[in-house]
Structures are given as C-alpha cells and as structure tokens.
Ligand SMILES: [Zn+2]
C-alpha cells in the first residue's frame with residue numbers, strides 16, 4: 344500500500360484558472376482539472392530517489408558523450424572522426440558563432456543548469472541552511488529552462504543528418520553517440536518526473552490556504568479571478584489579488600499575463616517576416632569534389648525524395664514547413680478567438696493550444712541537421728558542408744513562435760467563454 348504523502352491546499356489551474364482544493368494524493372496519483380482536463384499535479388512513486396537516479400545517470404552519460412568520438416566519417420580513403428564539442432568548435436571557428444551557441448545552449452548549457460540546479464535543490468532539502476532566496480532562484484531556473492531543453496529534437500536531427508551523410512560517405516557511430524542516446528532518455532525521464540507544484544511544495548511547504556467564503560461544495564468553485572484571488576503561474580499557489588508577489592515562490596503575480604496578446608501577436612508577426620528569408624535563401628551549401636551547390640529547405644526535401652529517402656524527406660518537410668506554418672496559423676487563430684470568439688467548442692481551442700505548444704520545438708530539427716553536418720563534414724574541396732544564410736532566419740522562426748506560445752495566456756480563451764455563458768444566461772432570463 345502506498346501511503347499518502349502529498350498535501351497541497353487551494354490551487355488554480357494553469358490553463359483555465361479554475362480553483363481546486365486538491366485532496367491528499369498518494370504517490371503514483373495525479374490530479375486533473377475537471378474543467379479543461381489539464382493535469383494540474385502528478386506525484387510519481389518514489390519520486391525523490393528516481394529523480395536523483397536519473398539526474399546522476401544523465402550527468403554521467405553527458406560526460407561520456409563529451410569525451411568520446413561522436414561520429415566517424417570516411418570518403419575516398421580520407422577518414423575523420425569528430426566529438427560533439429569538436430563539431431561545435433568547428434562551427435564557432437568558422438564564424439558561425441550564433442549557430443554554435445544555439446547548439447551549445449540547447450544540448451549542454453541549459454540541461455547542465457537544469458540537472459545541477461535539481462541536485463543542489465535536493466541537497467538543500469537535507470541542509471536547509473542554504474538561503475530561501477537561493478533555493479527559490481534555483482527552482483525558478485528548473486521551471487523556466489525546462490521548455491528549452493531540446494536534446495530529443497537534436498537526436499532526431501542527428502539521425503536525419505546520418506541518413507544525409509550516408510549518401511556522401513561511410514559513417515561509423517562512435518561510443519559518444521550511444522552515450523548521447525542514454526543522456527537524452529534520462530534527461531527526458533527527469534523532466535517527466537519533476538512536477539513543479541510538487542517541487543515548490545517540497546521546497547517551501549504547501550501553498551497558503553484560503554477560506555473561500557461563498558463555497559458550499561467543490562463543484563461550486565469558480566475561477567481564481569472571480570474569487571478575487573490570483574493563481575501563481577510559477578508554483579500554482581493562490582494569493583489575494585491585492586498582492587503583487589506570490590507568498591510561496593516570491594515571483595510577481597498577475598491575474599492574467601500582462602500584454603499577453605500584444606506580445607504574442609508581435610512575436611508571430613516577427614516569425615512570419617523571418618519565414619520568408621528562411622525559405623528563399625539556401626539553408627546549406629554542399630561542396631563535393633570541388634563543385635559547390637546551395638540548397639534551400641524545400642530543395643533539400645525534393646533532393647531527399649528523389650534519392651528515395653522518403654521517411655527523412657517527410658520528417659524534414661513536416662518539421663520545417665508544416666509545423667512552423669501550422670503553429671503560426673493556429674496561434675493567430677487563438678489570438679483572434681480571444682478578441683472575437685466563435686461558436687467552436689472551447690475544449691477544441693484548448694486542445695489546439697496544447698498541440699501547438701508541444702510540436703513547436705520539433706521545428707528545430709533542420710537547424711540541428713545543418714549544425715551537425717557543418718560541424719562534422721569538413722574535408723576541404725573533397726567534401727564539406729557549410730550553413731547557409733537561411734539557417735539563422737529559420738532558427739529565429741522557431742524561437743519566435745515558441746516565445747509567442749509562451750506569452751499566450753490560455754486563460755483568456757476561458758474568460759471569453761465565461762463572458763458568452765454569462766450573456767446567454769442573461770438572455771434566458
Ligand atoms: Zn483547468
């Protein structure tokens with residue numbers, strides 16, 4: 344029998360702002376918002392030990408992935424092997440500083456900050472002499488960095504790059520490649536185990552309780568806004584709307600994200616503008632036996648298709664064309680819905696928002712493919728690959744659409760829905 348081990352009091356759903364009084368949860372249980380079906384909180388079994396295990400193993404795998412060769416590569420008798428850091432070094436050495444930095448941040452720096460912050464936090468649970476402020480900062484890092492960890496996207500990019508390289512030369516996978524696969528699996532497992540409400544609760548105790556005056560029954564709870572409360576977007580605790588900072592995590596709080604729609608639309612417009620050079624200019628320049636050939640995103644897709652690499656052509660087409668366009672169109676439609684809502688089922692709108700959030704980062708595949716090819720395939724006139732002008736524009740499209748989704752406050756969709764419901768109740772009377 345697993346024992347009750349998690350107590351949280353009143354919390355507001357991140358997506359619809361509905362208040363919930365969470366019953367004591369047993370390990371292995373999770374709590375879903377009855378209004379929007381968002382998983383508000385998950386308490387995994389033996390969570391602390393499992394997180395510590397995956398964090399240590401991920402760090403071990405990361406150090407192995409950095410030490411050994413990642414890929415061996417030979418063409419017409421010339422051999423070359425490359426480590427992960429070596430290929431980043433090649434990029435930076437060729438003045439592709441921004442591309443090298445994006446790879447470094449996404450693969451090593453953000454994950455390392457994430458993993459080490461978790462380690463220090465877990466250590467601080469047993470040594471509470473570390474200042475509360477320092478622990479709050481570390482927990483904020485963990486929560487804020489998590490969406491920007493892209494190791495799984497890089498791994499898929501590496502597989503695509505391997506298929507592309509196979510048509511040019513013989514490939515040998517190094518020990519570091521397998522260590523990197525282990526690192527990806529362990530890091531993703533850590534992310535799924537760390538629930539931010541659980542983490543804040545573990546660090547600062549349960550959220551302050553609130554007696555909700557007009558509550559007769561849990562089903563009669565409304566949104567935090569209607570109860571004159573604000574749900575913290577960082578830790579889930581609720582505070583009275585007279586407060587400017589959360590009483591549990593110290594972060595500034597707002598009933599709705601300020602300038603949410605303006606910022607979201609501004610990022611979308613910037614993404615649309617960058618989408619043009621990303622598709623017009625070449626994303627990659629391949630030199631083979633002295634001849635040089637630039638290729639655009641769509642050019643690369645057609646080439647792969649004509650070579651019979653249908654699955655890879657499809658992956659690149661989906662990641663580089665379909666996903667960014669779908670994301671721009673759906674976010675524009677969702678912003679429009681916050682101003683002029685239509686009759687569509689609100690749960691469908693919320694579902695679209697969640698899909699948009701999940702798929703967005705996968706567009707980075709092509710950026711990582713180009714970065715890896717340019718970092719590894721460097722044999723002068725025999726064969727070498729250089730990033731084209733479009734690669735940074737395309738990376739900007741992905742980052743801007745991700746920022747647009749981060750700035751979009753889904754609670755605004757529910758506010759409009761509530762307004763419509765109130766108006767129709769008024770009409771019935
Ligand atoms: Zn909800």
Ligand SMILES: [Zn+2]
Pocket residue numbers: 575576577578579580589590591592593594
């Ligand atoms: Zn908070």
